[in-house]
Amino acid sequence: MTPEAICLAFVLGAAASGHDRAAPLRPETEVAAVSAHLIAWLREPGSTSADALRERVARGAPPAALIAMLDAFQQAPRVELLDVVQQLASYRRVDVRARALVAWAAAGPSHSDRAIAAAATDMAPSIRRLALALSQRHPSAAAEVHVREMLAHDAALAAEAAALQDATADVDEAALDDEIIVLEPES
Amino acid sequence: MLRHAAMLALVLGTGACARVLPAQAPAHGSLRAEAVVAEGDVDAPAAALPLVVMVERDRVVAVDPIHGRTRWSLPLVVTGHPVASAYRVILPVRGQQLVVVDRDSGAIERTLVLPGEALTGVAIAEPWIVATVLEDRPGVRGQIMAFSTEDGDRLWRRDTAAPLGVPEVAGDVAVVPAGEQIVALRLRSGRELARLDVEAAGTQGLALERVAHRRGAWFAGAGTRWVDLGGETDATHELLAGHDDVFHATGRIDVGHSDDERVRLWLRWSDVDATPRDAMVLARRAVVAMRLDGQGQPLRGRWVHSEDEEIVAMEVLGDRVVLAREDGAIVVLDDSDGRVVRRIGGGEPIRGALVLGAPPKIRRNPRLADSPRVTADLHRLLQDPDPRLLPVQRIAADLLWRDDDVEVRRTVLALARGQSGPHDAATDAADTLQAHAQRLIATRWGSASREELAASLAQLRRRPAFGRVDEDFTPLVQQTVRSAQPEVTAELTALLLHPGTSTDALVGIVDALGAIDDAAALAALTTFVQRYHADAIVATESRAVQAAATIVLRFAAGGSPAGVQARTALRAIADDPLTEPALRTVIVRGLASLPADGDRVSAR
Numbered sequence: 001m002t003p004e005a006i007c008l009a010f011v012l013g014a015a016a017s018g019h020d021r022a023a024p025l026r027p028e029t030e031v032a033a034v035s036a037h038l039i040a041w042l043r044e045p046g047s048t049s050a051d052a053l054r055e056r057v058a059r060g061a062p063p064a065a066l067i068a069m070l071d072a073f074q075q076a077p078r079v080e081l082l083d084v085v086q087q088l089a090s091y092r093r094v095d096v097r098a099r100a101l102v103a104w105a106a107a108g109p110s111h112s113d114r115a116i117a118a119a120a121t122d123m124a125p126s127i128r129r130l131a132l133a134l135s136q137r138h139p140s141a142a143a144e145v146h147v148r149e150m151l152a153h154d155a156a157l158a159a160e161a162a163a164l165q166d167a168t169a170d171v172d173e174a175a176l177d178d179e180i181i182v183l184e185p186e187s
Numbered sequence: 188m189l190r191h192a193a194m195l196a197l198v199l200g201t202g203a204c205a206r207v208l209p210a211q212a213p214a215h216g217s218l219r220a221e222a223v224v225a226e227g228d229v230d231a232p233a234a235a236l237p238l239v240v241m242v243e244r245d246r247v248v249a250v251d252p253i254h255g256r257t258r259w260s261l262p263l264v265v266t267g268h269p270v271a272s273a274y275r276v277i278l279p280v281r282g283q284q285l286v287v288v289d290r291d292s293g294a295i296e297r298t299l300v301l302p303g304e305a306l307t308g309v310a311i312a313e314p315w316i317v318a319t320v321l322e323d324r325p326g327v328r329g330q331i332m333a334f335s336t337e338d339g340d341r342l343w344r345r346d347t348a349a350p351l352g353v354p355e356v357a358g359d360v361a362v363v364p365a366g367e368q369i370v371a372l373r374l375r376s377g378r379e380l381a382r383l384d385v386e387a388a389g390t391q392g393l394a395l396e397r398v399a400h401r402r403g404a405w406f407a408g409a410g411t412r413w414v415d416l417g418g419e420t421d422a423t424h425e426l427l428a429g430h431d432d433v434f435h436a437t438g439r440i441d442v443g444h445s446d447d448e449r450v451r452l453w454l455r456w457s458d459v460d461a462t463p464r465d466a467m468v469l470a471r472r473a474v475v476a477m478r479l480d481g482q483g484q485p486l487r488g489r490w491v492h493s494e495d496e497e498i499v500a501m502e503v504l505g506d507r508v509v510l511a512r513e514d515g516a517i518v519v520l521d522d523s524d525g526r527v528v529r530r531i532g533g534g535e536p537i538r539g540a541l542v543l544g545a546p547p548k549i550r551r552n553p554r555l556a557d558s559p560r561v562t563a564d565l566h567r568l569l570q571d572p573d574p575r576l577l578p579v580q581r582i583a584a585d586l587l588w589r590d591d592d593v594e595v596r597r598t599v600l601a602l603a604r605g606q607s608g609p610h611d612a613a614t615d616a617a618d619t620l621q622a623h624a625q626r627l628i629a630t631r632w633g634s635a636s637r638e639e640l641a642a643s644l645a646q647l648r649r650r651p652a653f654g655r656v657d658e659d660f661t662p663l664v665q666q667t668v669r670s671a672q673p674e675v676t677a678e679l680t681a682l683l684l685h686p687g688t689s690t691d692a693l694v695g696i697v698d699a700l701g702a703i704d705d706a707a708a709l710a711a712l713t714t715f716v717q718r719y720h721a722d723a724i725v726a727t728e729s730r731a732v733q734a735a736a737t738i739v740l741r742f743a744a745g746g747s748p749a750g751v752q753a754r755t756a757l758r759a760i761a762d763d764p765l766t767e768p769a770l771r772t773v774i775v776r777g778l779a780s781l782p783a784d785g786d787r788v789s790a791r
Binding site: 031 | 651652653654684685686687714716717718719720721722724725756759760763764765
């Protein structure tokens with residue numbers, strides 16, 4: 001049904017990308033500081049850092065910081081912090097929600113199925129489009145069912161998927177990995 | 188020999204009446220089939236003449252409540268509850284006797300001597316008087332007997348193995364509670380015609396004190412708990428649920444007028460089906476008239492009336508409510524709005540009264556306008572410090588809580604939280620009223636029926652999701668403010684935190700949670716504000732986040748643990764340099780206006 005794997009990358013205007021190492025805690029007067037703390041806790045093993053990250057997210061963080069943390073989670077998932085990611089999959093903004101779903105799907109086969117199921121019934125068209133892409137990255141019988149059900153109710157997306165399949169039929173899979181799909185925040 | 192045998196057979200045949208009525212016997216017959224009563228059986232002209240028979244300490248006085256004239260008086264010490272027909276008044280007096288008096292003239296026609304240890308109850312329907320008494324002989328717990336009103340002859344009597352309740356007479360049948368059963372006897376002969384099991388008497392502890400016949404239907408019970416004897420199921424009607432403790436059971440002995448009667452429930456029955464639709468509750472010196480819902484619960488106040496003296500009797504005659512005061516005064520109210528139509532000054536103090544006259548008028552239009560002052564009067568009643576009014580104050584709280592106007596219901600919330608109330612000191616009445624309000628606010632509010640509330644809740648449980656028909660939650664959310672049940676709070680907070688909830692719906696949900704004022708919403712509201720306080724888009728796309736913060740501030744003013752937590756969360760948001768500026772302003776100003784220590788408030 002679908003073309004070869006489509007690689008997803010999200011372009012963020014605000015998120016910093018140079019979080020190589022957890023920095024010592026500094027006053028969170030900037031979004032970058034919050035991002036740094038979240039990523040540091042994410043990368044630091046142990047329950048103390050997990051609790052710190054969980055508590056900080058619960059207190060509310062700027063969306064850009066959350067996105068940076070979710071991107072880092074996607075690169076190196078920590079299953080014990082999946083509850084944080086799943087909670088952010090209910091964030092009101094599409095960009096945060098999308099990152100959370102991608103991070104959630106990266107945590108493993110059973111988690112990807114559930115992430116795809118959540119994305120497939122989302123009210124936002126772009127999130128449902130993400131379900132389609134995630135099902136390519138994390139194929140499974142369950143994912144296929146969720147996507148088929150979604151496309152049965154979303155004629156526009158079904159047409160889009162069919163057109164994409166035609167357009168990319170001869171494209172090298174390696175090249176697809178470099179494709180970037182930009183998600184615009186929805187009003 | 189044969190003649191003797193025939194005589195014996197005849198005696199034994201009619202002496203079926205002499206056999207002891209068993210305490211428990213197989214059910215048989217049909218009460219409805221046997222006790223057929225035509226609606227016009229009462230002598231209308233005579234019955235329409237109103238009369239108030241007032242029981243003084245050692246005298247009975249009959250007063251015309253229209254003209255304020257004494258019709259007659261008798262030097263009698265009345266020890267039980269009088270009953271009356273269109274022509275006679277029966278007065279239980281000392282010495283286990285019944286004095287039969289001409290209703291119009293007061294002339295004593297005769298005195299009937301009763302057997303047994305004590306009177307249980309009396310009923311009259313011309314030409315019969317039926318009385319039940321308590322007995323204490325081996326195998327015999329009671330007796331029931333019938334007398335002729337014309338010559339006073341005792342027509343028959345029967346011993347019973349079960350204690351009896353107060354009888355009712357209708358047509359040519361006497362119906363009486365006997366243990367856990369109801370027995371119908373032919374008035375002419377005392378022969379048992381029907382016997383009915385009342386399962387609720389055994390399984391639910393329903394007290395079978397008396398039988399009542401209303402609009403072709405038979406009921407048995409006491410106080411606020413009654414069972415329809417002709418119903419398809421043995422379901423008990425529990426009217427004014429939660430208030431039955433104030434209506435005292437009279438037991439098997441008629442001890443005459445007592446203070447317990449000054450808390451009384453009067454019911455008006457539907458003319459469509461035999462179900463109670465209107466009620467009046469008398470509590471000492473106040474009367475609250477109300478409309479009941481389909482489950483017999485207070486739905487809407489009609490009017491409130493109070494006196495400065497205790498009221499010992501209350502009855503509805505035609506379209507008037509007649510009250511007899513302890514000082515012998517008579518007050519006549521208009522049934523529709525409770526306004527005073529007439530006052531008749533009192534004489535000697537009275538212990539009780541029997542109010543006689545035309546039956547209550549059928550109110551064909553159940554939507555008749557209530558007193559425009561009723562809501563204000565109910566509020567005022569709640570502020571009265573007299574502990575004797577506690578029964579009607581509890582009902583007043585119920586009625587205000589069933590109002591669709593959230594502003595009207597705030598009184599009950601304030602009462603539950605100890606923020607208002609009638610009693611300055613920590614009295615038992617104050618504690619009881621507050622506890623009642625606390626129980627009340629944990630139940631449904633507004634006027635919607637249980638079925639309507641269940642349907643609304645089921646709709647609210649749906650979540651926004653692609654593939655479902657696009658639905659607007661706004662009308663449903665608005666409805667919860669008018670009438671809903673506490674479970675809606677969880678659904679509203681779930682919708683609050685759901686990403687698919689539209690911005691417009693979000694504002695309505697926050698406003699509804701603010702109006703409902705349920706502390707169970709505090710955690711979700713705080714989460715909502717925390718989650719988006721640093722999100723410039725979500726915090727400004729609508730007023731939802733600021734409105735939620737305002738509600739959280741209101742709860743933070745309280746001293747409850749949840750309020751303290753809310754205050755801590757808000758302080759952290761206020762201190763966060765990344766908080767959306769307009770939101771920070773709201774929170775900082777709100778925190779500054781909070782009392783330092785917080786009030787001692789018990790949030791719902």
